[in-house]
Amino acid sequence: xxxxIVIDRLGHLGDGIADSADGPLYxxxxxxxxxxxxxxxxxxxxxxxxxxxxxxxxxxxxxxxPHFSVCGxxxxxxxxxxxxxxxxxxxxxxxxxxxxxxxxxxxxIDAHGAGRRRATFHARLGSHDVLSVGFAAxxxxxxxxxxxxxxxxxxxxxxxxxxxxxxxxxSPIKKPLDIQxxxxxxxxxVDVRGSGPLTSRISGALAQLAEQHRLARITRHGEMVIQRxxxxxxxxxxxxxxxxxxxxxxxxxxxxxxxxIVIGHLKGVKTAVDLFCGVGPFALRIAEFARVSxxxxxxxxxxxxxxxxxxxxxxxxxxxxxxxxxxxMVAQELAADAIVFDPPRQGAEAQAVxxxxxxxxxxVAVSCNPTTLARDAKxxxxxxxxxxxxxxxxxxxxxxxxxxxxxxxx
Numbered sequence: 282x283x284x285x286i287v288i289d290r291l292g293h294l295g296d297g298i299a300d301s302a303d304g305p306l307y308x309x310x311x312x313x314x315x316x317x318x319x320x321x322x323x324x325x326x327x328x329x330x331x332x333x334x335x336x337x338x339x340x341x342x343x344x345x346x347p348h349f350s351v352c353g354x355x356x357x358x359x360x361x362x363x364x365x366x367x368x369x370x371x372x373x374x375x376x377x378x379x380x381x382x383x384x385x386x387x388x389x390i391d392a393h394g395a396g397r398r399r400a401t402f403h404a405r406l407g408s409h410d411v412l413s414v415g416f417a418a419x420x421x422x423x424x425x426x427x428x429x430x431x432x433x434x435x436x437x438x439x440x441x442x443x444x445x446x447x448x449x450x451x452s453p454i455k456k457p458l459d460i461q462x463x464x465x466x467x468x469x470x471v472d473v474r475g476s477g478p479l480t481s482r483i484s485g486a487l488a489q490l491a492e493q494h495r496l497a498r499i500t501r502h503g504e505m506v507i508q509r510x511x512x513x514x515x516x517x518x519x520x521x522x523x524x525x526x527x528x529x530x531x532x533x534x535x536x537x538x539x540x541x542i543v544i545g546h547l548k549g550v551k552t553a554v555d556l557f558c559g560v561g562p563f564a565l566r567i568a569e570f571a572r573v574s575x576x577x578x579x580x581x582x583x584x585x586x587x588x589x590x591x592x593x594x595x596x597x598x599x600x601x602x603x604x605x606x607x608x609x610m611v612a613q614e615l616a617a618d619a620i621v622f623d624p625p626r627q628g629a630e631a632q633a634v635x636x637x638x639x640x641x642x643x644x645v646a647v648s649c650n651p652t653t654l655a656r657d658a659k660x661x662x663x664x665x666x667x668x669x670x671x672x673x674x675x676x677x678x679x680x681x682x683x684x685x686x687x688x689x690x691x
Contacts, residue, residue: 394534535676637664
């Protein structure tokens with residue numbers, strides 16, 4: 282049954298919210314003040330599916346992608362830029378307010394740059410064995426086939442044709458595939474997941490496909506299939522050879538912006554600790570002027586960092602594999618002028634407790650989740666640190682995700 286509602290506000294994921302007598306109703310792709318017709322949505326009873334915008338907001342704009350509202354990859358292409366950016370900054374303000382922290386949040390920095398340098402394409406066989414390669418549909422289980430995506434960097438221009446070719450080659454296996462593609466200095470790095478073990482014939486065919494599409498490397502669940510060139514990325518003065526499926530910031534501009542802000546907070550530092558260091562986007566740049574001790578649970582990432590550091594003429598960098606959730610570095614191990622930590626979305630509460638006990642003069646926190654960052658910030662503040670700056674960065678354009686860098690001083 283169709284009903285007509287008025288959107289009152291936006292939720293933290295970008296859904297429009299209508300406050301009804303029975304509670305909030307959530308409608309994707311709507312804006313505050315709009316009158317819309319909706320039908321019951323899938324799953325949760327409070328969800329509604331947009332049928333028509335009856336009265337549009339003056340802030341509504343045309344989306345940049347024809348797949349918008351069908352593909353589930355973007356949430357906010359329909360909102361004019363200034364309002365969208367103000368809303369995203371407000372997500373950070375609200376997170377710190379809810380944690381009872383006074384924070385002067387800086388204007389948001391747009392770090393979309395050339396676009397996303399990594400993407401995961403899903404490949405599925407539908408009815409009558411029709412192959413679809415693309416992104417998951419919004420609030421659904423099927424795949425939206427795509428032949429282009431405007432949020433991807435030009436460096437990923439060949440990724441979609443390559444993903445289709447790989448999916449077609451592996452389609453006789455009849456398994457759902459996830460094809461992770463990363464743009465590197467030497468071409469596309471591809472890791473295929475879901476195929477199961479490959480025969481020598483299929484591996485040989487993939488090697489030929491890599492030549493045809495000039496891919497740097499193809500791996501299966503991290504296991505080598507073919508490498509034509511070492512997939513490397515540049516981090517400051519260092520060149521890092523990526524492990525298969527390695528985590529990188531979504532955009533090159535995003536990584537550079539985060540690093541620039543972090544480095545700017547470390548003036549005068551001679552020694553630093555980098556926790557949740559990954560392949561070293563911060564550690565390798567900090568090592569241009571300070572000694573660095575780094576740690577992360579991802580052993581291949583740590584190995585890549587260790588290999589890159591001495592070859593780049595940097596100050597000494599030591600790095601080790603360590604699960605910082607189960608075994609956080611204790612205060613005595615954190616003897617340095619500064620500590621930088623960049624945990625996953627769940628934050629680093631246990632590690633924050635130990636950082637709060639340390640004697641580091643400066644702590645810089647980097648986070649993709651303002652809520653867990655505010656929680657960890659409260660731990661640091663209660664331990665005697667003062668929050669100095671909070672800077673939001675938008676590298677996930679058209680989504681509700683926002684990066685944040687916060688500086689604390691003892």
